[in-house]
Amino acid sequence: MSIPLPLSILILLSAVPLAAGEIRVNEIRSDNRRIIPLDEFGFTHRGILELNITQFSLSGTKPDPPSALSNVGFFLCTSDAWLQVLYQIEDREINCVLESNAIKKVFTLDLLPSPTASQYNDSYTEIGADQFALVFANCFPDLAVSMTVRSAMYNLEGGAKSNRRDYLSAGKTVLPRVYFLLSLIYFLLVLLWIAVLYRKRSTVFTIHFFMLAVLNLKMLNLLCEAEDKSYINRTGSAHGWDILFYIFSFLKGISTFTLIVLIGTGWSFLKPYLQDREKKVLVMVIPLQVVANIAQVVIDESGPFDQDWITWKQIFLLVDVICCCAVLFPIVWSIKNLREAARTDGKAAVNLMKLTLFRQYYIVVVSYIYFTRVVVYALETITSYKYVWTSVVAGELATLAFYVFTGYKFKPEPHNPYLMIDDEEEEAAVEQLKLEDDFEL
Known part of the structure; x- marks a missing residue:
C-alpha cells in the first residue's frame, strides 16, 4: 500500500x-x-x-x-x-x-x-x-x-x-504576567495622556481624544488577554474571557488603522475635513478589518483540523496586507500636498516642517508594519519553543513604541511651532526646497 x-x-x-x-x-x-x-x-x-x-x-x-x-x-x-x-x-x-x-x-x-x-x-x-x-x-x-x-x-x-x-505551552507560561504588565504600562500612558490633554486643553483637537480612545482599547485588550491566558493556564478553558478579548481586539484593530489614516490625512489638527479619496480609504479599511477579525476568530476557535482552516488563514493574511498598504496612501498624499504648498503659498518653512513630520511618520508606520508582520513572525519561527514569548514581547514593545512616537509627535501644543517662524528660517527652508529639487533632477 x-x-x-x-x-x-x-x-x-x-x-x-x-x-x-x-x-x-x-x-x-x-x-x-x-x-x-x-x-x-x-x-x-x-x-x-x-x-x-x-x-x-x-x-x-x-x-x-x-x-x-x-x-x-x-x-x-x-x-x-x-x-x-x-x-x-x-x-x-x-x-x-x-x-x-x-x-x-x-x-x-x-x-x-x-x-x-x-x-x-x-x-x-x-x-x-x-x-x-x-x-x-x-x-x-x-x-x-x-x-x-x-x-x-x-x-x-x-x-x-x-x-x-x-495548560499553556512551554514558552508561553509567562504570557499572562507579560500581558498584565503591559496593560499597566498602557494604563499609565492613559493617565499621562489625560494630563497632557487637560494642561493643553486650549489646543486639543478631536484627533487627540481619538488617540485616548485607542490607548484605552489597547489597555483593555491586553488586560482581557492576560485574564484569558491566565484561566487557560490554570483550567484549560478561557471561561468567557476569550469573548471579551475578541471584542476589544476587534475594536483596537479598527481604531488603530483608523487613527493611522486620520493622522496621515492631517484631519482635525491640519484640516477639519476629509477628502473623497481619504473617505474611500476609511470605507475600505474598516470593512476589511471586520473580515480580518472574523477570520482571526475562526482560525483560533476552529483549529487546523477544520478543512477550511487554511483558507481562513490565507484570507486573514491577504486582508491584513491590504489594510497595511491602504493606510500608507493618505500619508503619501499629505507629503505630496505639503511639497506643492511649500512652493506656492509663500510659507515654505511652515510647510517644510510639516513635510518633515509626515515623512518621519511614514517611515515609522512602514517600520512598524514590517516589524510586527515580518520580523515578529521570523522570530517566532526561528526561536526555540521555550522562548516563543520573546516574539510576543518584541511585537508588543514595537506597538508601544509606535503609540509613544505618535503621541509625542502629534501632541497638542499651546505654542504651535509651525507658526513661530522667523525670516531666516523661512529663507533657509526655501533654500532647502531648492536643493531637494536639484537633487531630484
Whole structure:
C-alpha cells in the first residue's frame, strides 16, 4: 500500500500556530483526509496528553483484516521528525506515516477493545521535552472516519506533591504576567495622556481624544488577554474571557488603522475635513478589518483540523496586507500636498516642517508594519519553543513604541511651532526646497 504524502501536508503542519494548549474538542465527520493536524504543544520533561474519543465510526471500504487498522490512528511528532518521515516515504522505506520510527504513536484503531467500540480513553506520558504536534493519520484513502476528539495537553509544574497542571505551552507560561504588565504600562500612558490633554486643553483637537480612545482599547485588550491566558493556564478553558478579548481586539484593530489614516490625512489638527479619496480609504479599511477579525476568530476557535482552516488563514493574511498598504496612501498624499504648498503659498518653512513630520511618520508606520508582520513572525519561527514569548514581547514593545512616537509627535501644543517662524528660517527652508529639487533632477 503506497500512500503518497505531498509537500502541502508539511506546509499544513508547519502552519499550525503555537497553540495555547487549552482543552480542545474537535468534531470530525466522514473525513477521509490522510493527515488531520489537531493541535500543537510545547512539553517539558513532565508533559502529559489525555485523549478521549467518542462517537467513533468508520464508513467506506474497511481494511481487511482488522489488524490493518494499525495504520489508522493518532501520533505525536516534531517538525524535524516530520521531515524525516517525508524522506522515508520518498525513499519508499515506509508506506504509512504510522510505520515510521521517527514519530511517537499515541493510539491506533486496532487497539480498540472491539471492532464495534465507539469510544476510547487514555493518557500518554512518555513524551519528552520538545514541541509536538498531535496528528491523526489515515492511510486508507477509501476509508472515512467520524469521531469527536477531546484532547488535553499540559505540563505538571511544582513539586511531586502539588503536580499543578499548566495548560499553556512551554514558552508561553509567562504570557499572562507579560500581558498584565503591559496593560499597566498602557494604563499609565492613559493617565499621562489625560494630563497632557487637560494642561493643553486650549489646543486639543478631536484627533487627540481619538488617540485616548485607542490607548484605552489597547489597555483593555491586553488586560482581557492576560485574564484569558491566565484561566487557560490554570483550567484549560478561557471561561468567557476569550469573548471579551475578541471584542476589544476587534475594536483596537479598527481604531488603530483608523487613527493611522486620520493622522496621515492631517484631519482635525491640519484640516477639519476629509477628502473623497481619504473617505474611500476609511470605507475600505474598516470593512476589511471586520473580515480580518472574523477570520482571526475562526482560525483560533476552529483549529487546523477544520478543512477550511487554511483558507481562513490565507484570507486573514491577504486582508491584513491590504489594510497595511491602504493606510500608507493618505500619508503619501499629505507629503505630496505639503511639497506643492511649500512652493506656492509663500510659507515654505511652515510647510517644510510639516513635510518633515509626515515623512518621519511614514517611515515609522512602514517600520512598524514590517516589524510586527515580518520580523515578529521570523522570530517566532526561528526561536526555540521555550522562548516563543520573546516574539510576543518584541511585537508588543514595537506597538508601544509606535503609540509613544505618535503621541509625542502629534501632541497638542499651546505654542504651535509651525507658526513661530522667523525670516531666516523661512529663507533657509526655501533654500532647502531648492536643493531637494536639484537633487531630484
